[in-house]
Amino acid sequence: MSMDDTYNQPTEPQMDIGGVRDDLPAQAVPTTPLQATRAAVAPEVAPQQPAPTSRRKFMGKSLAGMAALGGAGVAAAFGGVALARWVEHGGFTSPSQGPMASSTQIGHLLRRAGFGATPDELAMYRQLGFNGAVDRLLNYQQVADDTMENRLKALNLNLNSAADQQRWWLLRMAWSQRPLLEKMTLFWHGVLTSSFHKVGGRRFYLRMIMQNQFLREHAFDTFDNILLGITSDPAMLFYLDLTKSTKKAPNENYARELMELFTLGLGHYTQQDVYEGAAALTGWHVRGLSSRYFPQDHNDLVKTYLGHTGNLDYKDVITILANHPAAPWFICRKLFTFFAYENPSTDDLKPLVDTYVESGHNMGAVMRTLLLSPQFSSAQAYRGRIKSPVEFTASVYRALGINDDSVSKRLPTFSTLMGQTLFDPPNVAGWPGDKVSALWLNSGTWMTRLNYIDFLLASRAGASDGSTPLVDLQSVVNTHQLSSPEQFVDHFSSFLLDGNLVSGRRTQLLDYFTAQDGSGRRGKPVSLTNGQSYPLGRVRGTLYLMMASPEYQLN
């Protein structure tokens, strides 16, 4: 729960400023992601031997302290490095070994470039092969998403309410057939962020949805267009005080964060650049749900900004930033960290940076390079990040195929108690866990994750109808003809855990499923198709354990 009970009190919108959003910078129609300019690298396993690690490195910035807890040693801190040994035991299968991508590889892709998968989705994407799956994810316009849109429409959500906004987006993540589009939107929301607490007051929370739709429509556009759009976005104009910036008294808030947090990072600008940038960015006003640039309210003095001199305006600022040599490294590092693993090397980032330059700053092209890189499919990436609260919330809901109004009302609360409230980042730097995923996990958030699973499994479908379990395991057993405890565990493991459970741990789950100690006798038993019945608590308890397991906390 956020402690920010008075976080950034809403400011009042400017009134009586006419105009519509008609003089906004030209924004290109979302472009089809370009083909990566270099030959696509067939993803393959690149097991890495754990490198000798000095204490200095261990203590360095590159690590969250908590990730390094305990006697497990240094290697564990690096998330994926120690998995090399596991890979040697056949963890990853290279696609070159067969026409169909391995379930591990596709499972990994769909977790990172989406929110996990149902068994059917997993099978469909496997049929496409890894490259085909990447194509489908990137070329999302070719995939219809009407079912989701219709389901959302039927909910009649109030998109001016904070809770319904969160629910609306979490359900998109759980239901969308364009999972990478939602994931990329989430990435941008964590970088070019705003909070409903400061977008002009309670009557204008809808501005957050407008910002969200902008980020979705332009998720794979050029960085320039994305920056132009977010600079003129009504929610952002309020969030970082450009609505309060006047030509006589420029407000430096947006000018600073635009450089520090959105494009360049510390060390690439001076306080003088903040002042000059603030002057260049003046001229914006918001009315209702639209924003407008008023040349007469723009500071027309000559400015020198990051070495460029002239009567600069917001378009010049964005052009200078998007072409700044630090920008591709900055944004590609964020992208790589979010989608692959933390602390990428210069070598890891170089292909992304090259693509950025060669494609004219096209983020879709950069994304394709990233997804097809050997690093993305490496052992270091596999289970190399802790699932974020939003990923956890949406992916359980998605994998179990849940669609229930009374239950989905609770999703925002669970996500908040896990440590992430959509449309309400802790501050303008977004969520620290996006950068260091170990920060997502602590005793309190861990218990909420498990309580969420427990809640879903113990819930009944529909608020009043008490007869059907929300997750009807008997029906799953019948549909998939599960005839033994082994088949039950393997079925769920196949799409929840990539079928990748070390044998001893599979045995632990089977032991729990089959134990005859008298507990768990309440509720209607589940009958496997071999005729054997097992107590409900044991059956769904096994599924609980699979999603409560250490492995499932990882992405």
Place this chain on the structure above:
Amino acid sequence: MKLTRRAMIKDGLLVVSAGMVMPAIFSRGVASARAQALDGSRMAQTASDRTLIVVQMAGGNDGLNTVVPFTDPLYLKMRPTLGIPETKVLPLDTRLGLHPNLQPLQKLWHDGHLAIVEGVGYPNPSLSHFQAMDIWQTLDLSGNGSEGWLGKLVSGLVDRDGHPFKALDISVQTAQALQSITTQVPTVASVQSYRLYPDPVDADGGNTRLQALMKLYNSYPGTAPYAALLDTTALSAQDGSRQLHQADATYRPAVTYPKGPFADGLKVLAEAIVQGLGLRVGYVTLGGFDTHANQAATHDVLMQTLANGVSAFYSDLAAHGKADNVVVMTWSEFGRRVEENGSLGTDHGTAAPMFILGNPVNKGIYGEPPSLSSLDENGNLKYTVDFRSVYATVLDRWMGASSKAVLGGSFGTQNFLS
């Protein structure tokens, strides 16, 4: 002797890995409870019932409108609309007074329980929220540190009884100040949510499932990703939730706390102290101080939230006979620009005052309010007190720790504690 991971945690300390040396946090050289026991158990008992509560004011609190230099004509000149006139200020002495919504703190001042350290900052200040927060929490002036100063302190604390709550953060995310390489700090959003719910169909109240769960964590390969984090998280949750709920069942606050998450959090910290959970370091955050525009209304509410929450906390402890054992310290990553901006707000600044309160505190103003006429090149205050000297005072004189070991150097002390 090879300890299991669990045994090491039970011992109040995790052994990290070969080659890592535990810093000698405590002047008495405590290494671990086990080592202590073997060593004839000379524990640092003197400080063991003392608690430090740290209140983070996130976003950059406007120090000049918190502790107001109301007799300096430059103050109102540079803040023609935001300045608080002398008639509204709550005077502390002839120069300084409190924001009008800090009446509860003025009462603590009159009662002799409030100290203010003026002009707190550090060399070459950063105007970036995030670098400044890093510096205040990790003490790495490059802003690249990872281990927090309180994390270092807590990881060196020995608790023979294995209390999981020697430190407690009220949040959904552990503060960077509390990050350490060896110890995980319980992070509690609310007492109610700090438990594992059983499946109602399990007739044994969930015990069997919980055991199977803990086994999955305990047997998770130590070389697998995030193994230690996952394992210690599960253990901390299991032990901590049981203790917290036992404590909660019989805790009765002596005062009515204000509504809202800040006071709710302070209530949980009071509960941990009163119910003897072994709390040594408590942490709670109040956010929203980044007042670039229309500052007055926001800041007024924040001052009220701060003062009323802390005051209720103090009164609750006093009524339970614990006020002598607790010191509260506030901090914020920076103060704000002296001159107000054109948006009825203030931009990122530098030095600012800190509050230290509690019965053990020596009332007074420490340090020197920075001059309003001698500003740096950005129009910001020049600091007069290094924040590390405030930390050192709390560490040496209250927590019984070695500030040199925690802070990595000597930065002097202040006299707000004896």
